[in-house]
Amino acid sequence: MSSVSFLEKLLDGVDVEATPLEKVAEIKRGTSITKKDVTPGKIPVIAGGRTPAYFHSVSNRTGQTIVIAGSGAYAGFVSWWDQPIFVSDAFTVKPYSGLLPKYCFYWLHGMQQQLHELKSGGGVPHVYPRDVAPLQIPIPCPDNPKKSLEIQAEIVRILDSFSELTAELTAELTARKKQYNYYRDKLLSFEEGEVEWKALGDIGDVKMCKRILKNETKPEGDVPFYKIGTFGKKADAYISRDIFEDYKRRYSFPKKGDVLISASGTIGRTVIYDGEPAYFQDSNIVWLENDESVVTNKYLWHFYKIAKWAVSEGGTIDRLYNDNIKKTKIIVPYPSDPKKSLAEQARIVAILDKFDALTNSITEGLPREIELRQKQYKYYRDLLLSFPKSEETGA
Template sequence: MRDMNFMDKLLDGVAVEWKALGEVCRIETGKLNANAAVDDGAYMFFTTAKETSRINKYRWDTEALLIAGNANVGEVKHYIGKFDAYQRTYVLTNFINIVNVRFLFFLLSNSLKKYLEERTNSAAMTYIVLSTLENFLIPIPCPENPEKSLAIQAEIVRILDTFTELTTELTTELTTRKKQYNYYRDKLLSFDDGEVEWKTLGEVGDVKMCKRILKNETQSEGDVPFYKIGTFGKQADAFISREIYESYKNRYSFPKKGDVLISASGTIGRAVIYDGEPAYFQDSNIVWLDNDESIVTNKYLWHFYKVAKWFVSGGGTIDRLYNDNIRKTKIPVPYPNDPKQSLAEQTRIVAILDKFDALTNSISEGLPREIALRQKQYEYYRDLLLSFPKPEEVAA
């Protein structure tokens, strides 16, 4: 793949004929009441390009491309076998013999959504107009030589499938590792009687929050990011001045580097370790436990928060985790009568769980990083391999 001469030989100088999608296949739609879903049906029923159920009867038994026509408009699925489809799903079959169906799948997956968005007046596409879909242009390389054309298409498919399969394997591996992490986390945070004392969080620390920031104290740009519940753990969209930050930080409660911040509304219990960089946090919605690390360490607390049974108060417009509810939450403290052994055991547990967490969640190492790199690699070669020269009348 490093030898770009290979790409040049494959694509350079190749004549291309552009055909409308309606010329290279039959385009149909499913029916409103095609079939009733059943639990043990033998055949697939597509409600969108991705979502399926089971049925006892089928309409098609062939190789097909399915395009979502309402929900997830423009999503494409390649399927071979017996199936039926809902009325808003477009079904492509009966492909002409100069088109590789998998090649067409990659073309549609890469360009169809943008094509549809450019041809709709709506801010968000709600459905596909059949004539618009039929007029989507498909490049056929080397049309005067069908055998060579199909060979070129097959080689493009082989390369892109290689990247797709690798990403799928890595994603499957990530799912397995997350299950392992959850298993060991649950196992390591469970203790035999006598080895542990269940203390309330209120016994190991007190709940703290930042001083309230008023709306007129924030701005869209500034020196210090201000995290609200909607941007907690993400990218801040509001800022406060350095002057306010320094004043409030020195006069009121403020987390220390390493303290574990938690969301107290919305997604309850989401935890972020404070890195010590200048930042400010929305009062009552983002709080932390000012814990005694001679009893419970911050990293042990962070892993525990992922399995904590919070006392959530409902009844309002959103669920909330009030300070008293946090204080009542119980945490297992190993070897409570031997502080040295307790901290050693917490350190051992954290070391094991940190390895799993880095492998399954870190964007700078582990599987998420590998998946992101492979996706970028796939997108690079996809764009390279599917960028065919357009004649002026088509590009206009």
């Protein structure tokens, strides 16, 4: 049976009544508690964040519980708990007998953005029970409680299946990342074979782009200009094509495949330059101009992920200076045999690339699969909870 015909059958002739949430559920504030009042335990304390604030020895809610964060940056965040919890700077929604808790949760979850938009107050934003109480929840077959609960249960079953699949994929992704890290560290530790520690400064020279002045940028334009805050993300500034071509010709500029390194902010973050027109903030984004007949860029990229950047003894890293990079050492396999060295580097890269694609790629592998399942879940959640008419569903 196709998804469309299944939905038509499930929702065929279903009357729906939009009902204020306060009419079908108890909306109850939590109990304020501070960290000094907590006694050590395993019960999550749910406050204004997306994760437990701390853990306590006492609960004030048990069973299936819907929690809405009451204050802070995540005020309005909806979470589902099926264990004893202590609700603090938040409030709970407990459906009455005609409304399934999980159905109510999925409906609230689908309204997550609207709940965030209910925030009010200067300084620390809040979402209050009174803000949520009048929201209209769709109740199928309100005049036939038995059928209503059956329809709610079927909708929950469908959405649970998507949620469970996403959870399984996420768990597998976590396991694969651990596996990737294990093999990466093992492969790059070279427990066997001829190796040599080489300083990056002996392999190449640290380069950076020409400084771009603020008056040379604009919010829209021809060539994206990446600052440290947008490195690896979407650019929010641009330079003209003329400036780009001029500076690219006259000053240092990365070639396709060079590994760009963040020298401030999140130290050592890397992006492989794809060769597309782009310009990068001087001193904050640098690269090693290296001889690939000795060490390949892709090998460097994998090694940078475990690099111990050279700093003075007892020093802390707030930025990477050129000398820090030059003094950082990596392991080069078979240094006396360039051909064998490059072959070994290629072998290691091929193995790690497969793990990287599986665990990090947004176009393939597990992240892509998770993204697709999340989109599928949202599609069916919105479709089911909007209770489309048969003719609308078939459109």
